[in-house]
Amino acid sequence: xxxxVKGLKKIYDVGSQRIEAVAGVDLEIGKxxxxxxxxxxxxxxxxxxxxxxxxxxxxEGKYYLNGSEVSNLDDxxxxxxxxxxxxxxFQTFNLLPRANSLQNVELPLxxxxxxxxxxxRIAMEVLDLxxxxxxxxxxxxxxxxxxxxxxxIARALVNNPSIILADEPTGNLDSKTGEELMAVFNKIHESxxxxxxxTHEENVARHSMRIxxxxxxxxxxxxxxx
Amino acid sequence: MLIEGVRIxxxxxxxxxxRTFLTLLGNIVGTxxxxxxxxxxxxxxxxxxxxxxxxxxxxFTVERINFLEAxxxxxxxxxxxxxxxxxxxxxxxxxxxxxxxxxxxxxxADRRVSMSYRDKWVDRVEVRGRSVQYPILENIDIxxxxxxSQLEIMRxxxxxxxxWDVYKNLFAxxxxxxxxxxxxxxxxxxxxxxxxxxxxxGESKNRFAYIPITRFFKIYGxxxxxAVKIKAADVALLGSAVEEAEIAMxxxxxxxxxxxxxxxITTSKQLVSLWENISGSIFKALIxxxxxxxxxxxxxxxxVMLVSVTERTREIGIRKALGATxxxxxxxxxxxxxxxxxxxxxxxxxxxFTIAAIISIVSPLPYSIAPxxxxxxxxxxxxxxxxxxxxxxxKASKLDPVVALHHE
Numbered sequence: 001x002x003x004x005v006k007g008l009k010k011i012y013d014v015g016s017q018r019i020e021a022v023a024g025v026d027l028e029i030g031k032x033x034x035x036x037x038x039x040x041x042x043x044x045x046x047x048x049x050x051x052x053x054x055x056x057x058x059x060e061g062k063y064y065l066n067g068s069e070v071s072n073l074d075d076x077x078x079x080x081x082x083x084x085x086x087x088x089x090f091q092t093f094n095l096l097p098r099a100n101s102l103q104n105v106e107l108p109l110x111x112x113x114x115x116x117x118x119x120x121r122i123a124m125e126v127l128d129l130x131x132x133x134x135x136x137x138x139x140x141x142x143x144x145x146x147x148x149x150x151x152x153i154a155r156a157l158v159n160n161p162s163i164i165l166a167d168e169p170t171g172n173l174d175s176k177t178g179e180e181l182m183a184v185f186n187k188i189h190e191s192x193x194x195x196x197x198x199t200h201e202e203n204v205a206r207h208s209m210r211i212x213x214x215x216x217x218x219x220x221x222x223x224x225x226x
Numbered sequence: 227m228l229i230e231g232v233r234i235x236x237x238x239x240x241x242x243x244x245r246t247f248l249t250l251l252g253n254i255v256g257t258x259x260x261x262x263x264x265x266x267x268x269x270x271x272x273x274x275x276x277x278x279x280x281x282x283x284x285x286f287t288v289e290r291i292n293f294l295e296a297x298x299x300x301x302x303x304x305x306x307x308x309x310x311x312x313x314x315x316x317x318x319x320x321x322x323x324x325x326x327x328x329x330x331x332x333x334x335a336d337r338r339v340s341m342s343y344r345d346k347w348v349d350r351v352e353v354r355g356r357s358v359q360y361p362i363l364e365n366i367d368i369x370x371x372x373x374x375s376q377l378e379i380m381r382x383x384x385x386x387x388x389x390w391d392v393y394k395n396l397f398a399x400x401x402x403x404x405x406x407x408x409x410x411x412x413x414x415x416x417x418x419x420x421x422x423x424x425x426x427x428g429e430s431k432n433r434f435a436y437i438p439i440t441r442f443f444k445i446y447g448x449x450x451x452x453a454v455k456i457k458a459a460d461v462a463l464l465g466s467a468v469e470e471a472e473i474a475m476x477x478x479x480x481x482x483x484x485x486x487x488x489x490x491i492t493t494s495k496q497l498v499s500l501w502e503n504i505s506g507s508i509f510k511a512l513i514x515x516x517x518x519x520x521x522x523x524x525x526x527x528x529x530v531m532l533v534s535v536t537e538r539t540r541e542i543g544i545r546k547a548l549g550a551t552x553x554x555x556x557x558x559x560x561x562x563x564x565x566x567x568x569x570x571x572x573x574x575x576x577x578x579f580t581i582a583a584i585i586s587i588v589s590p591l592p593y594s595i596a597p598x599x600x601x602x603x604x605x606x607x608x609x610x611x612x613x614x615x616x617x618x619x620x621k622a623s624k625l626d627p628v629v630a631l632h633h634e
Contacts, residue, residue, distance in 0.1 A: 055547060055627045076551045083549020094544045094631065098237050110230055111549040155548070 001064075002162060002194055003029040003052065008061035008071075010047050010217075021047040022058070023217030031162075034185075034195045034226075036205035039214035046167070048214065049198050053086050053165045054078045066162060083111050087156025091168035093148045095140040101127060101151045102136040108159045126154040130184060146177035153184060157193070164188065166197040170204055182207045231561035238534065238562055239569070246566065249530045252523020253570025253610065254577060256516045257603040261578025263512050264599040266585060267505050269592035273426065274501050283494050284458040285363055287334075288321065288471055289313060290451040292490035294500050310488045311479060312451040315439070318357065321454055324474035327467035329459040332359035333439050335452040339410040341388075341435060343396035351392060352434040353409050355442025355452075363455040366436075369393075371403045371418030374438055378417075382440035387418035390432035409435055412445055429590060468493065520606065523570065524614040531563050531618035542622050543630025552623040559622050563615025564608060571607030575600055 010022040022044045029035055039045045050056040051063060054070055057078070063071040070081055087108075088094075095104045105123040114122070127133050130150040140148050149169060156164050166185070170178035178201075186207060189195050197208060205211050206225065213221040239246045290310045295303040315333055322331040335355040341348050358376045360366060366373075371387070378385050386409060393402055402416040414437060423431035439452075458467035468491055475489050535542070542555060550558075579595065586593040 050628050053547075055631070076553075079546060079549050079551045079554075082547060088547050090631070094540070094547075096541060096544060098241065107545070108548045111545075111551070111554055159549075 001028045002031045002033075002066060003027065004062075004064040005052075006062045008048070008051065008058050008063060010044070010051065010056070011059040020217050022051070024061070025217075025219055027212070027219065029194070029196065032189070032192055032194055033210060034189045034208040035197070035210045035212060036208040037196065037198045037212045037214060038200060038202075038205055039220070040200070043214040044217035045198050045214045047217075049165060049167055049196070052163070052196060053088060054081045079111075083108055084159060085162045087159065087161040087164045089149070089152050089156050089164065089166040089169045091171040093140070093145075093152050093172070095148060095151060095155075097140055100137050100139050101132060101143070101154075104140070104151055105154045105158050108155060112159060123154070123158055126158045127151075129157065129188075130154045144177075145173050146180055149173065149181055150184060153181075153188070157188065162194060164193055164195045166195065168199055169197065170199070170201065178204065231558055232565060234558055235562035235565040238538075239566060245530060246569075249526055249566060250523075250570035250573060252519055252526050253567055253607050254523075254574040256519035256523055257571045257574025257607060258578040258581065259512065259516050259519065260603055261575050261599050262581040262585070263508065264596050265579060265582035265593040266591050267508060268594040268596045269582075269586060270501065271505070272594050273592055274498060277426070277494075277497075284461045284464045284467075285455060286458075286464070286468055286471075286491060286493040287453050287455050288317075288475060288489060288491050289453040290489060292492045292496075294492065294496055295490070298500055298503070306488075306490060310490070312449075313454060313489060315443070315448065315452065317475070317478065318452070318454050320478055321456065321471055321474055324477075325456060325467055325470040327458055327463040327470055328456045330359045330362050330457045332357040332363050332455050333452050334360070334455055335439060335442050335446075335450065337442075337446055341392060341396065341407055341409050343402075343405065343407040346396045346398075348392055348395045348433070350433070351389075351409075353442070354434050354436045355439035355446075356436050357439050359455075359457075360436060363457050367421045369419045369421040370401075371416070373418055374436060379438040379440055382438050382444055384412060384414045384441060385417045385437070386414040387420060387436040388416055389420050389434040390422040391430050392433065392435055393419045409437065410445065426590075464493070520610060524567075524610045527563060527567060527610065528614040528618060530566075531559060531615055532621070534562070535559065535618050535622040538622075539625060539630045539633040542625050543627050543633065546625070546627035547631060555623040555625075556616075556619040559619035560612065560615045563619065564611030567607045567611030567615070568604065571603050574607075575603050578603075 005025055005027040008022055008025040009020060012019045012021060025048060037045045037048065047056070051058050057073070058071050061071065062069060065081065065085060070078070073081070096107070102120065102123055105127055106119045109119040109122060124133060124136065127136055130153055132147060132150055132154065135143060135147060140151070143151065169185070170181055173181060182204060185195060185197070195208070199205050209226045210222070210224045212219055290313050291303070291306045295306065318331060318333040325331065333356065336352050338350050339353050341351050356374065358374060358379050361373050368387070369390070373387060374385065386407065388402065388407070396402070396407060397405065402419060405416050406413050407416060425431060456467060456471055458464040472487065472491060476487060479488055481487065545555065582593040585591055
């Protein structure tokens with residue numbers, strides 16, 4: 001299994017209250033799966049996403065990625081895993097505003113210690129994959145929303161990660177652009193990538209193979225649809 | 227990684243030009259002051275060294291009062307005015323016989339007057355009454371004509387050897403030898419012109435005329451104290467020559483061994499040590515003031531870096547999500563703070579030299595560029611960048627990526 005999660009809990013102490021954002025989740029996700037995580041706000045899907053993305057660590061439980069435990073690593077080891085194993089696509093794109101598309105896409109390679117020449121070559125290849133080679137020198141402010149999100153996808157792909165984690169990737173796009181973007185996700189899924197996507201839109205989720213529904217920090221349902 | 231860091235830093239700094247400049251003020255003012263003051267002090271240093279070498283470090287002066295003492299020891303100076311005895315032409319002869327380590331002993335008496343030739347005037351020119359040894363004692367070379375002769379001095383002839391400015395102003399390039407000029411109310415025949423002596427602190431060193439000291443006494447009287455210039459036979463003999471002169475003068479003034487000397491002896495070493503005292507004090511004050519400027523500059527830098535960290539919380543979140551380690555983030559912000567600080571240092575150095583150059587143009591002060599001051603300026607501003615950048619950089623590196631990513 002690519003991802004194995006056992007008894008996962010994330011508990012926050014807010015004053016005297018204990019909030020279980022994730023209240024015991026068991027989950028397995030295999031290679032080349034395409035999973036949507038759905039649920040109302042406050043269901044814990046963002047917290048689960050952060051833990052799966054190694055941005056956060058669980059309070060209790062185990063998380064195995066590619067067979068090795070990552071639930072209690074220190075900051076720098078988590079950074080290493082994020083850099084090599086995980087590609088993020090955010091709702092708000094999260095591109096560096098002062099850097100052009102190429103520089104944004106290169107960024108994970110910078111932290112992976114790849115040389116400048118090689119960086120540029122790989123980044124251009126990935127930009128070609130999302131159809132934005134001609135926008136390589138444009139800053140995010142000079143791009144449309146759909147183009148920005150494709151730059152973000154290129155950035156997520158550039159380190160050839162085990163998982164692409166997308167958090168409401170179409171949330172800031174109109175429906176037509178959103179559909180175009182889903183086509184890009186379908187394409188990268190077909191080329192062998194594993195995708196986990198948080199969304200609250202049914203017609204976005206239907207592009208995936210499997211839908212997980214969360215409520216009150218627990219998995220309510222887990223269905224394979226395609 | 228270094229080039230990447232500097233690129234990020236330069237971009238971030240260019241995005242906030244005004245803020246960057248304001249941040250740099252402390253560093254600019256600090257390094258600027260060091261560079262300007264060090265350059266000016268260095269210039270005076272060079273001058274004094276050259277001056278001492280020119281006069282000859284083995285020449286010293288016996289005179290009634292040492293005016294340097296007005297700066298170094300005012301009480302002693304006032305005391306000297308009250309009790310020191312006049313030095314006379316007879317003392318010169320006495321010293322000539324009683325200072326065996328001296329190669330030459332001469333008398334000197336000066337006064338400022340105006341000089342004229344036909345319808346041309348020069349004001350405030352020094353008329354220098356001298357005995358025949360003056361060319362050796364004062365290291366004076368003739369441009370044209372000849373020096374005063376022993377015979378002319380014995381006869382107190384009305385002859386003069388004039389300085390470059392007097393020659394230029396009164397004779398405008400024509401041959402002055404044999405011409406008659408007026409010094410004060412007296413007529414003198416020009417027998418020589420001294421080579422151009424240049425300027426010091428913007429003041430020309432060419433406004434003088436040498437005349438026989440005997441003639442000087444006839445015109446101005448011999449009641450005023452004169453100076454005795456003594457040249458030791460060798461630099462190594464300077465100490466014994468000074469000692470011999472001191473003993474000779476004390477014997478001549480019939481002083482008891484416990485009495486203080488009622489005359490003063492000035493060596494060029496005293497000028498050097500006076501200057502060392504003055505420049506030492508200036509340096510101490512400078513280090514104090516510059517430290518304040520730099521600490522203030524450093525605190526401002528730290529403040530701005532903290533603002534920058536807050537403003538770029540989201541950027542830090544993105545970088546961390548993409549795999550930046552704590553060290554990557556610390557490195558990014560330290561490089562930025564060093565770049566910022568060094569930029570201030572570089573601007574300060576350039577402005578400092580400019581100020582020193584401008585001051586030396588509009589004022590008599592010379593200046594010289596000391597390479598060590600540039601190295602010091604860059605090193606100190608580099609360290610400020612490291613020291614005051616560490617806290618903000620560390621703070622940035624500790625940000626929780628989840629929180630940072632959702633920062634608005």
